[in-house]
Every structure is written in C-alpha cells, then in structure tokens.
Amino acid sequence: MRGQIRQSLSGYYDVMTSDGQEYRTRARGNFRKKKQTPLVGDFVDFKAEKADEGYILGIQSRKNQLVRPPVANVDKAVVVTACVEPDFSANLLDRQLVMLASNGIEPLIYFSKYDLVSTADQRQVLAEIATYYRQYYPTFIPQTPAEQKQVQAELLSELQGQVCVVMGQTGAGKSTLLNQLDPALQLETGEVSKALSRGKHTTRKVSLLDIHGALIADTPGFSSFELSNLTKEDLPRLYPDFQEYATACKFRGCSHIKEPQCAVRDAVASEKIWPSRYENYLQFYKMVVDDEKKKYR
Numbered sequence: 001m002r003g004q005i006r007q008s009l010s011g012y013y014d015v016m017t018s019d020g021q022e023y024r025t026r027a028r029g030n031f032r033k034k035k036q037t038p039l040v041g042d043f044v045d046f047k048a049e050k051a052d053e054g055y056i057l058g059i060q061s062r063k064n065q066l067v068r069p070p071v072a073n074v075d076k077a078v079v080v081t082a083c084v085e086p087d088f089s090a091n092l093l094d095r096q097l098v099m100l101a102s103n104g105i106e107p108l109i110y111f112s113k114y115d116l117v118s119t120a121d122q123r124q125v126l127a128e129i130a131t132y133y134r135q136y137y138p139t140f141i142p143q144t145p146a147e148q149k150q151v152q153a154e155l156l157s158e159l160q161g162q163v164c165v166v167m168g169q170t171g172a173g174k175s176t177l178l179n180q181l182d183p184a185l186q187l188e189t190g191e192v193s194k195a196l197s198r199g200k201h202t203t204r205k206v207s208l209l210d211i212h213g214a215l216i217a218d219t220p221g222f223s224s225f226e227l228s229n230l231t232k233e234d235l236p237r238l239y240p241d242f243q244e245y246a247t248a249c250k251f252r253g254c255s256h257i258k259e260p261q262c263a264v265r266d267a268v269a270s271e272k273i274w275p276s277r278y279e280n281y282l283q284f285y286k287m288v289v290d291d292e293k294k295k296y297r
C-alpha cells in the first residue's frame, strides 16, 4: 500500500492512504542500517494486516525536507511577519522568501500585529509594504479584529490540499495564528507562558493537521535560515519582481550588479522595484559569493 505519513510519535508513524484510511506503522530495521528516518510528509510504501500493525517498506524520494519542524515534501510556508514587536524587518522577510523558494516551497506572507502599530503614518507604510509584496506573493494583513476571520479564511483557501508549515521570527505570532486557525490546538503563546512550560515536553510528536483541508504542521518552524547551498546564478532567479524586468537586461544571466543596461537596476532607480529588496539582494549576493570562495579555496 501507499500513503503519506501524517504523524510521528516515538517510533510509530501514522500513514494515511489516498482513500483516507489511517494505519499505524513502524519502520523496519533496514531503515536504521541505511540511516533513513521516515519523516512526516513522506510518501511511503507499507504493508499492514491490521490498521494498528503496519510496516514501512520504503520511502519515496523527497522534494524537500525541513529540520524544524522535521517535515518532508513541504508545498507551502506561511511566513508570519510581525509589523511591530519585533519590528518589521524586510531583510529577514526577504531572506526567508529566498530560502523557501530555493527549496521549492511556495511562500505566503502573513503580517501579524497590525493592531499594535501605534501611528497612522506607520500603518500607512506597512500597508504599502504589504501591497508591494502582494504583487508577487499571496499576502495577508488583517487590519482590524473584524477582518481577521475573513483574512484567515482566505489564507486557508490558498492552502487547500497542501502540506504547509508556519514559520517566522520568535514572537512573530506563529502559535497565535495556528491557534486561531485551529482553536483545538491550544498552543502556548507569549514568552512567559512558554518559558514556564519548557522542559515539560518530552514527547516529540510531529503531525500534519487537517485544518479545513489544509495539511499544516502542528509545530511552527524556525526562522534562522542560512543562505547556504545557493549559487550566485540561482539568487536573482528567486526574486519574482526581478524576473519581471530581467528579460529586458542587455545581458542574459545578468546579475543586476554591475552590468550595463540592466533593467532591474533601472526599475530600482524608478522605485518600481522596492529599493530595500535590492539592497538586501546585494547583501545576500555578497554572502553567497563569499561562501563560494570559501568552498573552493
């Protein structure tokens, strides 16, 4: 039989077949020899005489895998981005967008804490930033408590049938969002309550929850991405806004750094491309080039 692992807990893997039947399985000894560990999200071949006594026979190749949470074959990631507390960081957001794209994960952006933005000017700036990103990524920014339900329903409709993770900086509001999407989750939110309960969690359960048809990892993901394994040729292709203009660059494979007649740099100069995107791009580009130098030294 074939199915997808929906939950892992102390050596047991709950596998769901395409017709919605669930089987509790274990991995056979030969996995350990091969140092292969089944992950939630894996498509597996298994056999089971009874629903609670199955064995995984093989794991199909993965399109990607994350370390935190340990989930394979992730289709989409909701990047939770705080407007304030912690302050909005375009650098961090772009870093996450680039890393997700390079792993074949489609990013969605969810701006949290708009209600905590204190001045009208700041609210205006953040709304404009969200409008810019919305041209290239599904972007959500509930502006009033009344809007929140509707916006979250729209978010969920983008996630139908997809394996998803919620990511973002610490304190961004990942657990809060997950709780709002599925109140039964009852994840701890806020630093104090999390600090108090730390250490209590001894079980390492990972599951994909079916939240109104979206398969969302119940553990939020970590935000500290390394820009490793990227090449300087890859990097510009991971920017959908750059791609829109790059066809008009004089040179094929233009890096948009020093080449003459670069349509991307022109678009930055006229602010059709948001200049901060480009500034961060220059920084990431330098990091990638420096990494490559280290590797080949």
Ligand SMILES: Nc1nc2c(ncn2[C@@H]2O[C@H](COP(=O)(O)OP(=O)(O)OP(=O)(O)O)[C@@H](O)[C@H]2O)c(=O)[nH]1
Pocket: 112, 113, 114, 115, 116, 168, 169, 170, 171, 172, 173, 174, 175, 176, 177, 188, 189, 190, 191, 194, 220
């Ligand atoms: N006012 C307001 N507060 C929010 C919002 N989202 C989250 N918070 C608060 O911000 C704090 C941090 O939220 P969490 O959901 O715990 O953040 P997290 O991203 O899960 O944090 P870590 O687990 O540390 O990575 C909590 O006190 C939440 O109540 C929001 O949209 N508006």
Ligand SMILES: [Zn+2]
Pocket: 246, 249, 250, 254, 255, 256, 257, 259, 261, 262, 263, 264, 265
């Ligand atoms: Zn160019």
